[in-house]
Amino acid sequence: MLTAIISLTGLALVFGLLLGFASKIFAVEEDPVVDKIDAILPQTQCGQCGFGGCRPYAEAIANNKANINQCPPGGEATIMQLSDLLGVDPLPLNEEHGQHQEKRVAIIDEQTCIGCTRCIQVCPVDAILGTAKHMHTVITEECTGCDLCVPACPIENCILMIPVQSDIYNWKWKAPNDAR
């Protein structure tokens, strides 16, 4: 009886220590869920979700403070990915935050620009080049189409948001069920 208790306790101790050390030594560093959510979001940093950017929105989702359907630029695809990741039911996009649009880029009308630098200050990805009292321009490749520069601009029709032109390099076949 006593030997049984001692041997079992001993075994439990040994294995407990073994497992304890193993969990420390072979610990897998996993991405916290915020990083995973942030990786799915489109990184336009537009703030249409009601948060200050993609990362704050990701944090809000992780803390159950926001729904997964508040990202208009990401649209249906992002909602599907988030629902897969978090194991929640997909929801239709919340239209209060805006509608999913085709990808657009900002273009500055060089004739109209007065060189006020306001757009440069709000661009979340530093995609606008220029300096005070000199014409500014958008690096189209870097523009995420977030729209934030448009309200910042004091001149009317200076910054225009234009849809990305379709060419043979970015053209896609349409889903046959969409066509009908």
Next chain:
Amino acid sequence: MTHAKPNLYTFAGGLALKGHKTLSNQRPIAQLPIPPQLVIPIQEHIGQITEPVVKVGDEVYKGQLLARTTGKISSPIHASSSGEIIAIEHHPVPHPSGLQAQCIIIATDGKDQWLTPPRYQSDYLNKSTPQLLQKIADAGIVGMGGAGFPASVKLSPKQSIDTLILNGAECEPYITCDDLLMQTHAQDIMLGTEIIMQILGAKQCFIGIEDNKPKAIEAMQHALKPLGKNNIEVVVIPSYYPTGGEKQLIRVLTGQSIPSKAIPAEFGMLCHNVATAYAIYHAIAYQQPLISRIVTVTGSAIQQPQNIDVLIGTTIDDLVQACATDPANIPHLIMGGPMMGYSLKHIATPIIKTSNCVLALEQALSPPAMPCIRCGQCADVCPVQLLPQQLYWYAHAKDMDKIQNYALFDCIECGCCSYVCPSRIPLIQYFRYAKQEIWAQEKEQQKSDHARQRHQAREARLARQKAEREQARAKKKQALKKSADNQSDDPKKAAIAAALERVKQKKAKQTTSTDE
């Protein structure tokens, strides 16, 4: 030497299709007068786009370089005839979108004058492998059977190759350009094969030709005899679609199945089209760039279906006219064959290096789709043993993760599943859509990762600037406080006091002097 291979293999699925080949292969290859205008797209291959080296107004000669490569996987473009460059602008190109892309447009002068006329060199094989590869690259040769991968890149694989497979199967209905090429230029193809084998160091070569091309088989066997090579073999294979697919042809000829995600080179094999071998021979022996190809112009809407030797950049309306057909009378135009081709929206689209067939039909091939009845016929005919039905469900539901679990990217888009579907579901359209959607999503993901980096860099910079400002402010504050503490020692204050003192004295002096 030139016998049918005793043991041929079969692949799963596939279809015995009606060939419609006699429509176009009964006439000899026609020559076209030089068209008044040539429209040459600056991208005719897979890989990086080329960069024009000519400008509007330049006089160019036949064979002159028009656009040079910009990367490793790229292929130069040459002028197909002599004339003047009248524009470098957007023009419809052969692409399923019907969109425009950059093209160099030449108004031909009709003289067809070469920059350096092709001259036969008898010692053409007496060169090192890198020299031969360079010549092939400079001649702008791309795979002419389909995708247009630069030939010089494909001919320098990492793995060692012992078997060359030459593809003369031409399994898709209506198309006969390789058939006619083999009938009329069998010797050049054989010599090209020799060059390819020398470059690769291949020990043997199988030339696979479907048995519905008896004349081509005879011509190729006849051309092989004088070479006296017993390691090259013309193999007659059954006419069965899609035997001309790379992996399918390798399976039929050697019994080797190339698994998913692997390429034939990993098994010591390489596959080239007969037309590519022909172009390689002319590039090496005659220093001739790739500026023309044979194109099948056929279909029920063509009055005189035939094969034509076409200068690259000739537009399809010129081709159709040469076949006694009014370009305005074509209800449905397809680039390529009926199984794998795509509809063309503009008849002014030019022929490029990879255009093998122009198919003009009196009616479109797509009746309305009905719901899937789960009959499973698509899975029976799939030559890659996929489950088209499952792929269809996931493509329909836009579930791009699950569809990849069903090996979507192994689909060769042969069209067998769409062809047999009793509900006429355009399965291939779904798969093409899903593939491109996945590629686009990957690209988007890269872009958004990039945007995240830029955003983080900006945030870090703003935070750093703020910290620096605060630090500077704190420093200043401290300095002020310090000066307030020991005011008496401040040299500035002392200097000001001294100055004030001097002014006072001066004023005092002045007042005394005015009093006097």
